[in-house]
Amino acid sequence: xxxxxxxxxxxxxxxxxxxxxxxxxxxxxxxxxxxxxxxxxxxxxxxxxxxxxxxxxxxxxxxxxxxxxxxxxxxxxxxxxxxxxxxxxxxxxxxxxxxxxxxxxxxxxxxxxxxxxxxxxxxxxxxxxxxxxxxxxxxxxxxxxxxxxxxxxxxxxxxxxxxxxxxxxxxxxxxxxxxxxxxxxxxxxxxxxxxxxxxxxxxxxxxxxxxxxxxxxxxxxxxxxxxxxxxxxxxxxxxxxxxxxxx
Ligand code: OOG
Ligand code: MG
Numbered sequence: 001x002x003x004x005x006x007x008x009x010x011x012x013x014x015x016x017x018x019x020x021x022x023x024x025x026x027x028x029x030x031x032x033x034x035x036x037x038x039x040x041x042x043x044x045x046x047x048x049x050x051x052x053x054x055x056x057x058x059x060x061x062x063x064x065x066x067x068x069x070x071x072x073x074x075x076x077x078x079x080x081x082x083x084x085x086x087x088x089x090x091x092x093x094x095x096x097x098x099x100x101x102x103x104x105x106x107x108x109x110x111x112x113x114x115x116x117x118x119x120x121x122x123x124x125x126x127x128x129x130x131x132x133x134x135x136x137x138x139x140x141x142x143x144x145x146x147x148x149x150x151x152x153x154x155x156x157x158x159x160x161x162x163x164x165x166x167x168x169x170x171x172x173x174x175x176x177x178x179x180x181x182x183x184x185x186x187x188x189x190x191x192x193x194x195x196x197x198x199x200x201x202x203x204x205x206x207x208x209x210x211x212x213x214x215x216x217x218x219x220x221x222x223x224x225x226x227x228x229x230x231x232x233x234x235x236x237x238x239x240x241x242x243x244x245x246x247x
Pocket of ligand 1: 053054055056057058061065098130132134146151152153217218219
């Protein structure tokens with residue numbers, strides 16, 4: 001078995017059994033390229049995919065985890081949580097929720113596209129929530145570790161459509177409530193100055209054609225932990241919402 005597959009199996013087991021594992025670079029000096037190869041093997045073990053997730057596209061997130069590069073991973077169909085639905089806390093190790101902007105791609109994006117071309121391939125934008133759950137002990141990792149771990153992706157809610165022009169996303173306010181209390185706030189421009197740039201970044205990182213599906217642009221604010229019984233809701237200026245309850 002290749003080392004990449006062996007490490008992917010270790011992460012897959014940690015995910016399936018909700019039991020953390022020490023981060024990989026403690027034992028293996030992985031490059032970022034190796035890490036994407038591990039991620040590839042990992043997501044192949046958990047197919048089908050439903051889209052993409054961008055990570056660490058805001059300063060708030062980069063500071064939270066102490067890694068200052070953008071990263072990308074795959075959304076897994078099995079990880080979707082219905083908007084307004086429930087998810088079992090026991091599925092996760094140490095889950096956290098974060099507010100996301102979701103771009104729906106419905107015409108193929110090519111790696112060389114500029115922002116204007118990218119915009120024409122997006123049918124609509126929605127608000128969303130991502131559940132992140134690092135498979136590593138204490139949520140501690142380096143850049144290659146988090147890439148290998150599919151960017152801590154563990155769940156996502158696709159929420160209401162955001163009815164506003166693309167330009168309005170930059171100054172739009174986003175907030176998240178836990179049990180009705182506002183716990184984080186931010187503006188769309190926290191994501192690379194303009195959330196649409198996150199798609200440009202995705203194309204730069206993957207260098208592949210992206211046909212369709214939702215792309216999470218990366219959290220607008222830092223993440224917050226949640227426990228069984230907690231109700232998490234995100235909302236933005238035009239009133240679009242997404243929520244779930246942990247049970
Ligand atoms: C990495 C995942 C980051 C985002 O939106 O920035 C991410 C982590 O925080 O564990 O999903
Ligand atoms: Mg995220």
